[in-house]
Amino acid sequence: MPPEISSQQHLEASSHLTTEADSPSEPATSPTLTTQQWMQVLNAFVVFLNTWGLLLAFGVFQTYWEQVQFPDRSSSEISWISTVSGFLLLFSGIITGPLFDYGYFRSLVVAGSLLEVFGLMMISLSTKYYQVFLSQGICIGLGGGMLYVPSIAAATASLQEFRRAKFIGLIASATGIGGVIYPIMFRQLLSSVGFPWAVRSIAFVVFATYLLSWAILPYKTVQNTTIRQWFDRSALTEPPFVLAIISAFLAGVAYYLPLIYLPLFAETAILALHNTDLPFYLISIVNGASVFGRLFAGLLAVRIGPFETCTAGLAASACLLFCWVAVSSKVGVIVWSVFWGLTSSIIVSMPGAMLPLLCASFSVLGARTGMYWASVGLGVLFGGPIGGALVGNMTDESDWLPLQIFAACCMALGAVFLVYPLVHVRQQRAI
DSSP: OOOOOOHHHHHHHHOOOSBTTOOTTSOTTOSSOOHHHHHHHHHHHHHHHHTHHHHTTHHHHHHHIIIIIOTTSOHHHHHHHHHHHHHHHHHTHHHHHHHHHHTOHHHHHHHHHHHHHHHHHHHHHOOSHHHHIIIIIIIIHHHHHHHHHHHHHHHHHHSOHHHHHHHHHHHHHHHHHHHHHHHHHHHHHHHHTOHHHHHHHHHHHHHHHHHHHHHHSOSOBOOOOSOOOSSOGGGGGOHHHHHHHHHHHHHHHHHHHHHHHHHHHHHHHOGGGTTSSHHHHHHHHHHHHHHHHHHHHHHHHHHHOHHHHHHHHHHHHHHHHHHGGGOOSHHHHHHHHHHHHHHHHHHHHSHHHHGGGGOSSGGGHHHHHHHHHHHHHHHHHHHHHHHHHHHOSOSTTOOOHHHHHHHHHHHHHHHHHTHHHHHHHHHHHHO
16 A cells, blocks of 8 residues: 555646646646636537536426326336436446546547437437337436546536536536526427427427537647546555545435435325426426536535535435425425425536546546546435335325335435545645
């Protein structure tokens, strides 16, 4: 084992960017960002808008598939569509993270955005379960996976530590914006122009925003002369990182369950919401609140640290999931949705600021970022179908208690497993 030195010392000694966002003349404590840094932040904002933002909108798709398109399919079967998409979005980082390290950033952004738009267009033509699974689950998932980890790694690498958490919070707020716009857009267009053109309209918006990313990213990338590992085995010998990815897996299991099942919960378990539009809009309420949660998380992390903020977010989210058991009214589900959006958004906005503190140098940032989000992806993959199996067939008599307790316990364990990495990072800061 090499002698331990602080993460900050590591990063200062070996900072490296994979794009031409470097600005050597820029002082380390400059109060303003360079143009290239702003471009990286803006690109990551667009990517979050159209990857996580779209993923968080899939709750309304889940409801549509169950009630209209595939009423003969079980909730667990249908949940595989969105959970596979979320899994590929995150797990693809195992490959796209190292490709980012090798200098293929712009190629990944262009190819991923085209694949995501193609998947949306294919959904608009899909009428069978396997067609929807291939277009939404596989195509959109892979496209998003080519975009997500490289973009957040590029933005993270371009920012100095003292401003990283604040701007990661700003970038992550795009998730909530997309999660508000796309469900409302889908619901409104569904009744006026029908399902095919509702999805195509979303595809046009996604494509237009990705054109902005193409325009602002540098055409040339730095060709790295050092050989990078596709999988950083050394990370698995470091207990703080191992416990962090276990925490990420457990949080991934719990985090996505309300986003998939909240509309169905409101529709089947709350009598006042039967045959109303409010269940469809709950996802937008959650995501609207999450915009403020992500911005607050970024500001809080500047004051107390990203690990401290994320651990607090996990604990608060676990408490809210236990409180979900008591929700039984229209007002109750709205209030719970707001608070869930505020707290749960913290746990997905902080990793971008946390992970550099667990990296020996930026040369492994892409690989370790991919490993971390792959762990979250595995949690998402298994969480949705397990939740569907716990609930069973969606009827007014469905028992939601097992799902709620399962999600709450997973989130609470995620908070527990993050305590040691938190203590480790605080000790390193003190050195």
